[in-house]
Amino acid sequence: MSAVTFNESSLKDIMNSPDTTPLPDAATSAPRPAFFPPSGPAFSAAVGKLLRAALPPLLGMALFVLLWQIVSASGGEHGLPGPAKTWESAKLLFADPFYDNGPNDKGIGWNILASLNRVGMGFGLAALVGIPAGFMIGRFQFLSGMVAPIVSLLRPVSPLAWLPIGLYVFKETEPASLWVIFISSIWPIILNTAAGVSRVPQDYLNVARVLNLSEWKIFTRILFPSVLPHLMTGIRLSMGVAWLVIVAAEMLTGGTGIGFWVWDEWNNLNVEHILIAIFIVGIIGLLLEQVLVLIANRFNYE
Amino acid sequence: MHGYLHIDHAKMVFDTKKGKFTALSDINLDVKQGEFITLIGHSGCGKSTLLNLVAGLNDPSDGVLLLSDKEIKGPGPERAVVFQNHSLLPWLTCFGNVYLAVERVFGAKEPKARLKERTEAALDMVGLTHALHQRPNEISGGMKQRVGIARALAMEPKVLLLDEPFGALDALTRAGLQDELMRIVEETHATTLMVTHDVDEAVLLSDRIVMMTNGPAATIGDILEVGLPRPRDRLKLAENPGYHHLRGQVLEFLYQKQLRKAA
Ligand SMILES: Nc1ncnc2c1ncn2[C@@H]1O[C@H](COP(=O)(O)OP(=O)(O)OP(=O)(O)O)[C@@H](O)[C@H]1O
Ligand SMILES: [Mg+2]
Numbered sequence A: 001m002s003a004v005t006f007n008e009s010s011l012k013d014i015m016n017s018p019d020t021t022p023l024p025d026a027a028t029s030a031p032r033p034a035f036f037p038p039s040g041p042a043f044s045a046a047v048g049k050l051l052r053a054a055l056p057p058l059l060g061m062a063l064f065v066l067l068w069q070i071v072s073a074s075g076g077e078h079g080l081p082g083p084a085k086t087w088e089s090a091k092l093l094f095a096d097p098f099y100d101n102g103p104n105d106k107g108i109g110w111n112i113l114a115s116l117n118r119v120g121m122g123f124g125l126a127a128l129v130g131i132p133a134g135f136m137i138g139r140f141q142f143l144s145g146m147v148a149p150i151v152s153l154l155r156p157v158s159p160l161a162w163l164p165i166g167l168y169v170f171k172e173t174e175p176a177s178l179w180v181i182f183i184s185s186i187w188p189i190i191l192n193t194a195a196g197v198s199r200v201p202q203d204y205l206n207v208a209r210v211l212n213l214s215e216w217k218i219f220t221r222i223l224f225p226s227v228l229p230h231l232m233t234g235i236r237l238s239m240g241v242a243w244l245v246i247v248a249a250e251m252l253t254g255g256t257g258i259g260f261w262v263w264d265e266w267n268n269l270n271v272e273h274i275l276i277a278i279f280i281v282g283i284i285g286l287l288l289e290q291v292l293v294l295i296a297n298r299f300n301y302e
Numbered sequence B: 001m002h003g004y005l006h007i008d009h010a011k012m013v014f015d016t017k018k019g020k021f022t023a024l025s026d027i028n029l030d031v032k033q034g035e036f037i038t039l040i041g042h043s044g045c046g047k048s049t050l051l052n053l054v055a056g057l058n059d060p061s062d063g064v065l066l067l068s069d070k071e072i073k074g075p076g077p078e079r080a081v082v083f084q085n086h087s088l089l090p091w092l093t094c095f096g097n098v099y100l101a102v103e104r105v106f107g108a109k110e111p112k113a114r115l116k117e118r119t120e121a122a123l124d125m126v127g128l129t130h131a132l133h134q135r136p137n138e139i140s141g142g143m144k145q146r147v148g149i150a151r152a153l154a155m156e157p158k159v160l161l162l163d164e165p166f167g168a169l170d171a172l173t174r175a176g177l178q179d180e181l182m183r184i185v186e187e188t189h190a191t192t193l194m195v196t197h198d199v200d201e202a203v204l205l206s207d208r209i210v211m212m213t214n215g216p217a218a219t220i221g222d223i224l225e226v227g228l229p230r231p232r233d234r235l236k237l238a239e240n241p242g243y244h245h246l247r248g249q250v251l252e253f254l255y256q257k258q259l260r261k262a263a
Helices: A002-016 A040-074 A083-095 A108-139 A141-154 A159-170 A173-198 A202-211 A215-253 A258-267 A271-298 B047-055 B094-106 B112-125 B141-154 B171-188 B199-205 B241-262
Strands: B005-016 B019-031 B036-040 B062-067 B079-082 B159-163 B191-196 B208-212 B220-225
Touching (some): A040 A083, A108 A173, A108 A271, A159 A173, A202 B079, A215 A258, A215 B094, B019 B220, B047 B062, B047 B191, B094 B141, B112 B141, B141 B171, B171 B199, B191 B199
Parallel strands (some): B079 B159
Antiparallel strands (some): B208 B220
């Protein structure tokens, strides 16, 4: 009962806050006795704050699991596996993630590592080429004009459309999937870096001009630090794309990797494992994103 | 034969979305070496624009600017600028911001230890020794302006260009820095151009006060010769009738002649 009224008031706070931030910020407007030891009203206020922050996501997750249960139950004999059954299967799967029974039967851990490795290499190559390219395009108007039509033509191409080209050129699946990741994750890096370079505040460039700094000093002291936040955004977006693409690419190329594993389990008609794979892909994507956000915050000077 | 800094029929036209905008027109000014000039005028009349022309950050649309008989072509470290919005690099500490300038000017002929000394001395002069290793976003607006001043002074420039350097400071700090600036300029004989809104500051510091008309196409309305003897002491000046007369003249220009025009 109390939980319900509590939630209502927090919802009202969110509605009334002028900018409707997604997080309940109401705690700032309420008196918050921060320097008292956690006892009495202060303690319950702290617990309340925690609850307020944790309640909505927990409730959402619970609802999600419930929906899943309903869907799977309504399917009858051939419905989707339910949460409990999937959980049991996951426990078994992760009991021995690193077994190796030959090329087509490896533990889930190996498959995840194989995918991460591919993403790392393809994405690393994209960064290696994309960052300098972005700087050049941002710094030289002429180059920007030259590259613009190429980028706008190639960027909307579906990542998997590049796979046959990769297979044809490299004759092997491994470099072909790296190629697909490279070509689909390079655009956000190039575009964001270039935008960052062209948006370096005039004030900072004026400082460089008055001091008459060398090109190298301008790059290390002004251009690079100023572009870094944009660059990190590019890297984050591109990492997201790479992780999206790898699953699809591996389904087509086979061998190892989480994408291949999904396809293999589909052939085995092991639907629990497919559901687990979806969770794994989601969780790893989330973790990658969070790590990059943490790094990006490190370079935020405002 | 003309002055150390010679501005001859300078004109500044900006290309804006709504077409051409003439900010300055027909600016003529000769400044002697070591002279202290303040530019005063209403907001938006073109003081910063004129300062940027001397800095070389903008090229005049017409006319010519000479510094010791050479045309001003682009900026250079012998003309240090204290920017109106301080323009510190947010990723460098206070020390780092000043050091960048010191290194550029003296790095070729002095050892690192000496550069470090210079940097610390400059920050000490504006009273920021305690904030050496803080970033601009960690200090107050007034402190940022002081770092900007330290950066310019540390370069030991021939020409010092200050765009409302004391604008964000409280009266006390402001007075302290004004005295400091007078002392430094006397020592280094830097030729100084300073934009200000503050009439008392203008009279206290300048040899001449350049009063600008309102824009668009602003120009120099009048130049006031400040004959007060140096070194100047703000307390003694308060009793000087000449001081009050000068003050009155600037106020009259700003609030009678120019305001009527603007209205
Ligand atoms: N880059 C620019 N492009 C277009 N117009 C400009 C530009 N810079 C300045 N102006 C215009 O020129 C005029 C003078 O601007 P300026 O910044 O020199 O004024 P100011 O006297 O320094 O004002 P304040 O005392 O408020 O700093 C203003 O009308 C401004 O809008
Ligand atoms: Mg200005």
